[in-house]
Amino acid sequence: MVKVFKFGGASVNSVERIKNVAAILQQYPNQQLLVVISAMGKTTNALEKVAEAFYQQKKEEALQLFEQVKLQHITTAKYLLVTNYLACEAQLKDFFTEVEWLLHDRPVREYDYYYDQIVCSGELMSTAIVSHYLNEAGIRNEWMDVRDIIRTDDNFRDANIDWAFTQEKVNDLIRPVLDEGSLVLTQGFVGATDENESTTLGREGSDYTAAVFSNMLDAESQTIWKDVESVMNADPKEIADAVSIPELNYTEVIEMAYYGAQVIHPKTIKPLQNKSIPLFVKCFLNKDLPGTHIHNNTVRQLPPIIVIKRNQVMVELKSKDFSFIGEHNTEILYELFEKLFITPTLTQNGAISITYAFDNREEKISQFAAEASQNFDVQVTPGLTLLTIRHYDNASLKQYAEEKQFLVRQQTTQNIRLLYREG
Ligand code: ASP
Ligand code: MG
Helix, strand or coil: CEEEEEECHHHHCCHHHHHHHHHHHHCCCCCEEEEEECCCCCHHHHHHHHHHHHHCCCHHHHHHHHHHHHHHHHHHHHHHCCCCHHHHHHHHHHHHHHHHHHHCCCCCCCHHHHHHHHHCHHHHHHHHHHHHHHHHCCCCEEECCHHHCCEECCCCCCCCECHHHHHHHHHHHHHHHHHCCCEEEEECCEEECCCCCEEECCCCCHHHHHHHHHHHCCCCEEEEEECCCCCECCCCCCCCCCCECCEEEHHHHHHHHHCCCCCCCHHHHHHHHCCCCCEEEEECCCCCCCCEEEECCCCCCCCCEEEEEEEEEEEEEEECCCCCCCHHHHHHHHHHHHHHCCCCCEEEECCCEEEEEEECCHHHHHHHHHHHCCCEEEEEEEEEEEEEEECCCHHHHHHHHCCCCEEEEEECCCEEEEEEECC
């Protein structure tokens, strides 16, 4: 049976780290492996800047920024590769050309389209380098362009997968290579339309790609290799006595992600759960640590799970004409969320008002406030923190929630959430 591995950007962001990935893969010599890899380090952010500059018609700046991305990849390839360097360089240059050809044009289509054509190159470049290195290191693998496999609609930046078509491609193109004994190496996050336009599946989408492949290959398990020791009950940077969680079930992971825990992309769970495929979260810095095992069974006695989201902004909306907040009003707001790619982190309904919290991405929030003010009186309060404690108990309430001057407080039997002023 197949094992699916996903390596994120941090696991391939230097020559040493890429060598480390090879060392991990060497531990699975007689396994059928499909490996999904992200863009190196912060490449996706850098490429977003390229797309923005291009769309603002700052062509020179876009080319300049892309030049830096190119240099970074070429440099890594040079330090890493010996016999395969030239082949790798040729492959990288093809990807460079694909992007540069576009950057020399003028934008005539929507931003999201260009975003995807540019940003997808990060995954193509990183996987090309890793693939050539693995072959040099004696790990026979076949690099695949995921755009030949994952078929999506043209909802750029948040594309939806055509499952039937993709399943066929998995059967025709991936299965035989695995059966023949080669490791398959491909990109996360990226797909393509039926017109061969590149698409992306949403930021942090590589976990999801891996889960789609796990589902379609009926994998025995999926492993996400991260730079943390396991899933923890809190961010150790926020809470010093954060503890590892050895076991979780799928539902809990979805809940944790919903409340803002940076664990696993929430879309990842469904394809796995539907086929009861276990998910392991393991540390690529120390593969002997046990990590976290996520499955379908009930897990009792979870510790309180604490999620702190800083830099939140509260937006209060009151209907202008005193009408009740109903389907029509909320529909307007949800359309704005979709358009601006924002999602509330907290929602509180009243009769003629509705309150949201968001991550404070200032440009987007001011645009949201401006557009919403056509229908609502809008008040914006920045500088807030949102605390969620799942499975709270007296001790955790006392330690983290007491004495907070909150603006919003929500409590159920499972969770408590407080929105309060920072500082
Ligand atoms: N490279 C993409 C991102 O940074 C996808 C991923 O890493 O999952 O969002
Ligand atoms: Mg990433």
